[in-house]
Amino acid sequence: MRSKRFAVTALLGALLVVLSAAPVLAQEPTFTEADRLLAEQFRQELEKLMAEGGFDVGDIPDVIGEKGDYDLPAGVSLYEGFVVVASTSTISDEDSSSELTGGCFGIAMSFAPSESGSDWELIDFAADFNNASPPVDMIDSSFTSGEISQAFTASNPFLVDWNGFVAYAGKTEPPPINHTWYIDIQAISLDAGGDDNPQAEDRNAGTVSFENVEVPDAVKVNGLFYIEGDMVADGGFHCAGSGYFQTQGGVPLLGGIGLVLVLAAGLGATFNARPAKTW
Amino acid sequence: MTTETQPKVKRHPIRGALWGLLGGIGVALILINFAVIALGTMMPWIVIGVFIVLGILWGMFAPAKKPKGDPPASASVDDAPAEAQPDGEVATAPVEPEADDTPAPEDEPG
Numbered sequence: 001m002r003s004k005r006f007a008v009t010a011l012l013g014a015l016l017v018v019l020s021a022a023p024v025l026a027q028e029p030t031f032t033e034a035d036r037l038l039a040e041q042f043r044q045e046l047e048k049l050m051a052e053g054g055f056d057v058g059d060i061p062d063v064i065g066e067k068g069d070y071d072l073p074a075g076v077s078l079y080e081g082f083v084v085v086a087s088t089s090t091i092s093d094e095d096s097s098s099e100l101t102g103g104c105f106g107i108a109m110s111f112a113p114s115e116s117g118s119d120w121e122l123i124d125f126a127a128d129f130n131n132a133s134p135p136v137d138m139i140d141s142s143f144t145s146g147e148i149s150q151a152f153t154a155s156n157p158f159l160v161d162w163n164g165f166v167a168y169a170g171k172t173e174p175p176p177i178n179h180t181w182y183i184d185i186q187a188i189s190l191d192a193g194g195d196d197n198p199q200a201e202d203r204n205a206g207t208v209s210f211e212n213v214e215v216p217d218a219v220k221v222n223g224l225f226y227i228e229g230d231m232v233a234d235g236g237f238h239c240a241g242s243g244y245f246q247t248q249g250g251v252p253l254l255g256g257i258g259l260v261l262v263l264a265a266g267l268g269a270t271f272n273a274r275p276a277k278t279w
Numbered sequence: 280m281t282t283e284t285q286p287k288v289k290r291h292p293i294r295g296a297l298w299g300l301l302g303g304i305g306v307a308l309i310l311i312n313f314a315v316i317a318l319g320t321m322m323p324w325i326v327i328g329v330f331i332v333l334g335i336l337w338g339m340f341a342p343a344k345k346p347k348g349d350p351p352a353s354a355s356v357d358d359a360p361a362e363a364q365p366d367g368e369v370a371t372a373p374v375e376p377e378a379d380d381t382p383a384p385e386d387e388p389g
Binding site: 154157184185186221222223224225226227228244246252253254255257258259260261262263264265266268269272273274275276277278279 | 284286287288289290291294295297298299301302303304305306307308309310311312313314315316317318319320330334337338339340341342343344345346348350351
């Protein structure tokens with residue numbers, strides 16, 4: 001158990017180091033105390049959710065990827081594959097539909113209940129650790145061939161399950177002092193906030209459990225969405241991102257409402273809007 | 280001049296636009312549900328716009344329903360111009376009655 005926990009901490013810490021140290025990825029990464037704290041915070045959040053879901057926290061490495069998973073050569077850890085991706089590959093056919101620019105880096109891991117319902121399954125894993133490249137899909141990318149798949153695009157949206165959760169860790173360079181941020185869909189604000197950030201914190205990690213989001217079930221609809229986000233801070237700090245995500249595990253309400261509207265419109269057009277001869 | 284009454288065609292572009300709007304919203308929601316287009320992009324608006332145009336075209340140029348009832352015995356139709364209706368609909372000049380003179384079927388539901 002202890003070795004597994006260490007492995008998780010090391011893996012996550014290493015991922016975060018990769019996120020924040022793209023120019024020196026080919027070198028052996030070094031851990032700072034802040035990296036360790038962030039990794040620990042991330043691990044604790046993940047373990048808490050796993051425990052709430054009845055999942056043996058000792059098996060977290062199995063969930064986030066054992067050696068050999070995701071098209072890695074046998075014996076190569078996710079972290080090692082990550083370094084290979086970051087240091088040797090770029091997305092050749094870049095899709096403008098997703099981007100993360102400015103001094104923001106991060107990873108996001110999306111989990112859904114497994115078929116048995118007793119544990120969690122990793123359904124998507126995206127990361128952006130290079131200012132010059134858009135987010136990378138860590139599951140779809142082939143680490144061995146260097147064929148990298150872009151994440152958050154219209155054709156490869158980030159999957160989110162309404163019964164699952166997303167674990168995230170992020171870092172900014174430099175620390176965003178006195179920052180404000182927002183996330184929009186079609187200019188409608190989903191969320192917004194800000195902070196003076198007097199401690200000059202530059203990292204954050206945690207989880208968002210959609211199962212516990214306090215919204216009516218009817219709002220948890222399946223669909224494809226395009227979101228835009230932005231963060232500005234003192235000193236000219238500006239970080240912007242945009243991309244597609246797709247929800248699953250919710251109710252097909254949009255399709256149902258759409259079908260009713262289409263039927264109503266068809267009847268209306270046929271019997272009410274059609275030209276008519278009159279005397 | 281008094282002559283045999285001929286039917287006018289009453290067109291419904293505004294009704295067509297409204298039903299097209301409704302249908303466009305419905306189709307857009309279905310496409311969003313099946314991840315064909317995304318909410319937050321221009322595509323849903325384009326779909327809705329296309330259906331509004333289709334609705335207007337339908338309200339203007341779809342095959343006209345036959346008139347209800349029998350024509351009045353006679354009426355003056357001297358160069359009757361198109362006239363705007365209170366609800367924005369357009370009644371155009373008389374058209375030649377169709378060769379098929381069978382009674383008009385009931386198109387209205389119910």
